[in-house]
Amino acid sequence: MSRYVLRKLMWTVPVLVVATTCAFLVLRLIPGDPVNLMLSGRPASERVRENLRAKLGLNRPLPAQYAYFVLHALRGDFGESFATGQPVSQVIAQQLPASLQLAGAGFIVGVGGGLALGIAAGLYPNTAIDGAAMFLALVGISMPGYWIAMLLIYFFGLRLGWVPIVGGGLPALILPAVVFGSYAIGNLARLVRSSILDVRGEDYIRTARAKGLMERVVVLRHALRNALFPVVTMTGLLLGLFIGGGVITETVFARQGLGALLVTSILTKDYPVVQALLLLTTAAYVFANVLVDVVYGVIDPRIRYQ
Amino acid sequence: MTSDGRARWSRRGFIKGTAAAALAAGPLAGMLASAVAQTSRTDATLTWGEDQDYATLDPRVTQSRHEAQAIMQMFESLLFLDTDGRFYPWLAQRWDYSKDGKSITFALRRDVKFHDGTPFTAEAVKFTFDTIIDPKLGSQGAIDFLGPYKSTDVIDPYTVRVNWTEPFAAALTNLSNPWLLSIVSPAAVRKLGNNGFARNPVGTGPFKFVEWVPRVHVVMERNDAYHWAPSPFKRQGPSALKRVVIRIIPDDSTRVAALDRGEIDICDQVPPIEVKRIRGSQGFDMMIGDVSGIPLAHLINTQLEPTDDLRVRQAYMYAINRPQVVQQVFFGVAKPAYGPITPTTPGYWAGVEKLFTYDPAKARQLLDDAGWKVGPGGTRTKNGRPLEIHFITLLEPDLEVAVQAAVKDVGIKLNVERVTKARQDEMVMHGQYNIGEIRWVAVDPSVLDIPFFSHNVPAPGKFKFNWSRFGSPELDRMLRLADGQVDVKQRDKTLADIQQFVLQRGLMFPVHVSPQPIGFRRAVRNLKFAQGYWQVLFYGASVD
Numbered sequence: 110m111s112r113y114v115l116r117k118l119m120w121t122v123p124v125l126v127v128a129t130t131c132a133f134l135v136l137r138l139i140p141g142d143p144v145n146l147m148l149s150g151r152p153a154s155e156r157v158r159e160n161l162r163a164k165l166g167l168n169r170p171l172p173a174q175y176a177y178f179v180l181h182a183l184r185g186d187f188g189e190s191f192a193t194g195q196p197v198s199q200v201i202a203q204q205l206p207a208s209l210q211l212a213g214a215g216f217i218v219g220v221g222g223g224l225a226l227g228i229a230a231g232l233y234p235n236t237a238i239d240g241a242a243m244f245l246a247l248v249g250i251s252m253p254g255y256w257i258a259m260l261l262i263y264f265f266g267l268r269l270g271w272v273p274i275v276g277g278g279l280p281a282l283i284l285p286a287v288v289f290g291s292y293a294i295g296n297l298a299r300l301v302r303s304s305i306l307d308v309r310g311e312d313y314i315r316t317a318r319a320k321g322l323m324e325r326v327v328v329l330r331h332a333l334r335n336a337l338f339p340v341v342t343m344t345g346l347l348l349g350l351f352i353g354g355g356v357i358t359e360t361v362f363a364r365q366g367l368g369a370l371l372v373t374s375i376l377t378k379d380y381p382v383v384q385a386l387l388l389l390t391t392a393a394y395v396f397a398n399v400l401v402d403v404v405y406g407v408i409d410p411r412i413r414y415q
Numbered sequence: 416m417t418s419d420g421r422a423r424w425s426r427r428g429f430i431k432g433t434a435a436a437a438l439a440a441g442p443l444a445g446m447l448a449s450a451v452a453q454t455s456r457t458d459a460t461l462t463w464g465e466d467q468d469y470a471t472l473d474p475r476v477t478q479s480r481h482e483a484q485a486i487m488q489m490f491e492s493l494l495f496l497d498t499d500g501r502f503y504p505w506l507a508q509r510w511d512y513s514k515d516g517k518s519i520t521f522a523l524r525r526d527v528k529f530h531d532g533t534p535f536t537a538e539a540v541k542f543t544f545d546t547i548i549d550p551k552l553g554s555q556g557a558i559d560f561l562g563p564y565k566s567t568d569v570i571d572p573y574t575v576r577v578n579w580t581e582p583f584a585a586a587l588t589n590l591s592n593p594w595l596l597s598i599v600s601p602a603a604v605r606k607l608g609n610n611g612f613a614r615n616p617v618g619t620g621p622f623k624f625v626e627w628v629p630r631v632h633v634v635m636e637r638n639d640a641y642h643w644a645p646s647p648f649k650r651q652g653p654s655a656l657k658r659v660v661i662r663i664i665p666d667d668s669t670r671v672a673a674l675d676r677g678e679i680d681i682c683d684q685v686p687p688i689e690v691k692r693i694r695g696s697q698g699f700d701m702m703i704g705d706v707s708g709i710p711l712a713h714l715i716n717t718q719l720e721p722t723d724d725l726r727v728r729q730a731y732m733y734a735i736n737r738p739q740v741v742q743q744v745f746f747g748v749a750k751p752a753y754g755p756i757t758p759t760t761p762g763y764w765a766g767v768e769k770l771f772t773y774d775p776a777k778a779r780q781l782l783d784d785a786g787w788k789v790g791p792g793g794t795r796t797k798n799g800r801p802l803e804i805h806f807i808t809l810l811e812p813d814l815e816v817a818v819q820a821a822v823k824d825v826g827i828k829l830n831v832e833r834v835t836k837a838r839q840d841e842m843v844m845h846g847q848y849n850i851g852e853i854r855w856v857a858v859d860p861s862v863l864d865i866p867f868f869s870h871n872v873p874a875p876g877k878f879k880f881n882w883s884r885f886g887s888p889e890l891d892r893m894l895r896l897a898d899g900q901v902d903v904k905q906r907d908k909t910l911a912d913i914q915q916f917v918l919q920r921g922l923m924f925p926v927h928v929s930p931q932p933i934g935f936r937r938a939v940r941n942l943k944f945a946q947g948y949w950q951v952l953f954y955g956a957s958v959d
Contacts, residue, residue: 121586139837140837140838140840140841141835141836141837141838141841142878143838143841145553145878146836146837146839148478149478149479149836150869151478151555151556151855152855152865152866152879152880153478153555153556153559154557154558154559156558157554157555157558158556159550160550160552160553160558161553161555162550163550164550164553165553173815189610192470193470193613193614193629194471194553194609194610194613195586195610195614200629203628203629204629204630212745257666262668262669262672263672266672266676267672267676270676272674273676273678274669274676274678275664275669275673275678275679276678277631284735284914287848292829316418360665360666361662361666361668361669362669363630363631363662363664363665363666363669363670363673364630364631365629365630365631366630369630370630373468376835378837396492
């Protein structure tokens with residue numbers, strides 16, 4: 110098991126190297142001069158542009174820039190943000206807590222809500238409960254996040270005044286968490302429902318009932334455990350999404366976060382920040398995959414890694 | 416000039432005899448004003464909802480009018496240029512142009528301290544300007560505002576002379592800019608370094624920096640030692656506001672909702688469609704700035720078919736009913752613009768209002784004359800080719816769609832392409848467009864150099880703003896002349912010639928004055944637009 114994990118983790122190294130190299134090149138190949146974008150359309154003189162190019166190291170040839178990037182990245186130094194002049198690690202560290210908060214809260218809402226709706230729908234198929242749960246799931250999947258966000262802000266922030274719109278603290282996390290989790294709610298609810306319907310007809314469920322087990326035990330221990338399998342896969346994918354997928358939620362609720370940082374940095378071609386963030390996102394995806402593999406082994410005794 | 420006890424200069428008369436009047440300015444005006452507005456709360460926090468995130472708070476580095484909103488509450492410049500177009504003493508009590516127009520000598524206030532407790536002296540002025548031109552700083556805005564800057568001489572601790580290599584007509588306007596050429600604390604810069612200073616700014620202004628959380632807010636608090644406000648404020652001494660918070664809320668709807676809910680006191684850039692509602696709701700009001708500088712304008716490429724033909728360019732300009740189009744898109748929030756600089760900009764020539772007013776018959780005639788005949792579907796053709804004009808839009812796609820409909824009437828097919836900034840830059844540098852849009856907030860008419868000087872024609876690898884790609888020695892000569900004309904009357908005459916010239920050659924079609932619609936809670940009083948009508952100064956404000 111541990112050897113398997115170790116091997117998986119070692120594979121992350123080439124993945125990260127390829128990802129960062131691609132990021133480095135693609136950023137520089139797509140049109141747009143970082144200095145122009147930084148000046149955001151301002152008619153600056155050639156002197157300003159020259160100074161900025163020199164300051165940002167953009168006047169060096171591309172291979173030299175790449176060598177510089179790799180040598181420093183190996184030491185964990187991703188340079189300084191073009192926009193703010195701060196070390197990239199610091200820029201990311203400032204935004205990370207808010208992202209983790211949102212990801213954590215969104216994960217809880219998404220997985221919790223998805224499981225609850227899915228189980229309810231799976232246990233009472235073709236009833237009003239099922240209908241309501243699947244309708245909510247449909248909304249979660251198909252409505253764009255910003256639309257859900259605007260409706261929530263309007264009703265719960267403005268009309269009812271239950272939660273602040275842009276304030277800080279835990280209450281201000283509720284709406285963003287719901288918006289962020291809504292996609293996961295929808296996806297998981299459908300998946301769990303069909304998994305439960307699948308396993309309900311299995312022999313071992315009938316056996317469990319025949320043994321005289323309580324319905325609660327049948328559902329939670331026997332049905333759900335097997336139904337969880339596809340859920341774990343899905344959750345792993347969502348975990349990756351949670352790292353950089355907060356753009357809309359972060360923007361609409363005026364929150365800090367890596368998603369919005371990534372988008373702004375791409376649009377302004379803030380190379381150092383984008384490179385570091387892509388490295389981070391790639392690492393998060395790879396790590397989430399390894400984690401999923403490990404969890405498979407835990408919930409399913411049939412799976413053992415050599 | 417000082418009949419009401421307040422020193423006032425029209426910018427037309429600033430060259431001679433400012434000294435005596437300046438002496439009478441500060442204290443007297445202060446005593447008159449201080450009695451006025453001391454009844455409101457002194458513990459209030461004022462929260463401004465800002466639509467864009469910040470990258471720096473160093474006035475020497477920034478180029479962003481959004482960052483300016485925070486910077487100008489904490490920093491001050493040598494002179495105060497009010498929205499009435501007059502200069503008032505600020506950190507400098509008086510100033511004198513040298514005879515050759517290449518130097519200005521400033522007598523500085525002696526009682527000003529930076530937020531870090533160090534005194535404001537001539538050395539700080541020299542330090543600020545000298546560091547701005549240091550390439551290592553990477554100045555994005557201030558360095559251009561210094562113009563042909565040569566040096567600063569410290570004559571004594573409170574007298575300083577700024578020198579240029581040639582006469583610089585924009586000098587006073589630029590030096591009065593409260594967010595680009597405002598004075599920084601040399602001690603703080605030396606202690607923190609340039610990057611550190613950008614995150615812990617130290618100036619002399621009425622508010623002191625407290626905290627900046629990127630993407631969330633900038634917090635400032637009252638400078639209790641402050642007693643050197645310029646006379647146009649109806650106030651002296653420390654501000655009535657205890658704290659000022661700039662809350663970053665990029666999404667328009669969220670920002671307006673936050674104002675409705677009372678989570679912020681002021682909302683910048685209210686979407687035009689919300690303006691009427693906010694103005695009509697209880698407890699809220701709007702103020703709308705008619706921004707100075709270059710209006711939202713179409714620059715027409717003179718080097719690419721079919722707009723290389725003057726008649727086509729002029730027909731385009733006659734075909735658009737500006738008041739109607741602007742009303743459709745802005746619901747009365749923006750005013751139509753007729754000239755390359757807006758009416759609130761010094762040097763504005765009102766003659767532009769009679770040029771190229773809506774005249775579809777004339778537009779059709781011009782196109783007929785140019786050989787473009789009405790073809791099937793209403794689009795004109797010539798030698799089998801349709802009259803298609805390629806329009807790239809980044810700033811205001813909604814407006815351009817309205818324009819598209821307007822010119823269709825005279826047989827022009829306007830292909831409006833929505834582009835990203837990066838794509839726009841590429842197309843501009845390679846000349847692959849007929850029309851593009853610009854607008855620029857500026858206080859000095861020298862802003863006209865940007866779209867019209869021949870050396871600003873874009874080329875591959877060289878992103879510039881002369882998008883009409885029109886280079887003429889005559890226009891260059893007029894622009895250069897205006898840049899060096901320290902005498903305002905003479906300069907205004909040259910500027911009038913320039914404004915007429917660029918319209919008649921069909922280089923630019925001005926569309927509307929940029930509006931800055933600001934919504935606020937009625938409890939907030941005495942908000943004041945800064946020069947240029949974009950940012951708002953909080954110093955004189957109070958909350959009931």
